[in-house]
Amino acid sequence: MISIQELTDRGFTAYLRGNKKTPFILYTGLIILAHEKGLQSIETEAVLMDWDNGRFVFKATVTGKDGQVFTEYGDATTKNVGKNIVPHAMRMALTRSKARALRDFTGLGLCTKEELEADDSDFETSMNNNTFLHEIKLLGLTYEAVAQFCIDKDRPEPSKMSSDNRKKLLLYLQQNKI
Numbered sequence: 500m501i502s503i504q505e506l507t508d509r510g511f512t513a514y515l516r517g518n519k520k521t522p523f524i525l526y527t528g529l530i531i532l533a534h535e536k537g538l539q540s541i542e543t544e545a546v547l548m549d550w551d552n553g554r555f556v557f558k559a560t561v562t563g564k565d566g567q568v569f570t571e572y573g574d575a576t577t578k579n580v581g582k583n584i585v586p587h588a589m590r591m592a593l594t595r596s597k598a599r600a601l602r603d604f605t606g607l608g609l610c611t612k613e614e615l616e617a618d619d620s621d622f623e624t625s626m627n628n629n630t631f632l633h634e635i636k637l638l639g640l641t642y643e644a645v646a647q648f649c650i651d652k653d654r655p656e657p658s659k660m661s662s663d664n665r666k667k668l669l670l671y672l673q674q675n676k677i
Contacts, residue, residue, distance in 0.1 A: 500606060501532070501607075503522055503609070506522070506524065506528065506609075507522065508630060508633075509528065509630055509633065509634060510525075510528070510630040510631070510634070510662070510665075510666060511524060511525050511527070511528025511529070511531070511532070512524060512525065512528070512609070513525055513612050522609060523609060523610055523611060523612040523614075523615070524602070524607055524609040524610070524611050524612075525611070525612060525666070526594065526598055526611055526612075526613055527666050527667070527669070527670045529598060529601045529602065529605065529607070529611060530601070530670065530673070531634075531669070531670065531673050532601075532605045532607070533561070533601050533604055533605055534673055534674075536563065536604065536605055537563045537564040537565060538561065538562075538563060538564075538601075538604070539562045539563055539564045540561070540562045541559060541560070541561050541562075541597055541600070541601070542559070542560045542562075543557055543558065543559045543560075543593060543596060543597065544557065544558045544559075544560075545557055546558050546572065547574075548589070552576075553576050553577030553578070553585075553588055554574070554575075554576045554577075555574065555575050555576070555588055555589045555591075555592035555593075556572060556573070556574045556592060556596075557572065557573050557574075557592045557593045557595075557596035557597075558570060558571075558572050558596060559571055559572075559573065559593075559596035559597040559599070559600040559601075560600060561597075561600040561601055561603070561604045563604060567604070569600050569601075569603040569604045570600060571596055571599035571600040571602075571603060572596055572599070573592050573593065573594070573595025573596030573597070573598065573599055573614075574592050574595065575588045575589070575591040575592035575595060576588060591613065594613050595611075595613055595614055598611040598613055598614065599614075631657055631665045631669065634669050635669070635672065638672055638673065640672065640677070642657070644677065645657060645668075645672065645677070646658075648677045649668070
């Protein structure tokens with residue numbers, strides 16, 4: 500079982516501003532952990548699409564390479580998402596369903612920040628360079644190779660990226676070979 504401290508050290512947690520007592524798992528970190536555990540597939544199905552009332556429910560089924568299957572539901576309404584997400588409530592329901600199934604699959608008891616009625620500005624996150632270096636090493640990559648990849652793509656090297664952009668790059672590296 501992975502500890503909260505290890506999740507935090509890897510840059511996979513967020514905290515509500517002013518509350519360092521209750522961490523939330525970031526969806527990006529949850530995906531990386533699921534791949535490490537042997538994620539084979541995520542399948543989703545719309546259960547309720549009530550556009551008139553702004554209410555959406557999705558079902559997500561996560562399957563591991565060992566055959567384990569976990570199914571969960573996620574809902575969202577225009578009233579239980581952050582103000583910036585209101586136009587995207589349908590996609591938030593989809594994300595919440597996948598997050599809940601992935602949490603079951605990985606055995607994490609932490610909620611994802613997407614499950615809360617808050618905007619990104621309500622959270623504090625960090626992925627420092629040491630955390631990033633640790634993660635790329637786990638992927639079998641060197642900093643030099645990743646920096647050159649970024650330069651070849653006309654992007655800044657990781658040490659000059661924001662924490663959020665390093666997280667996005669890490670997710671890309673997890674899903675794609677370079």
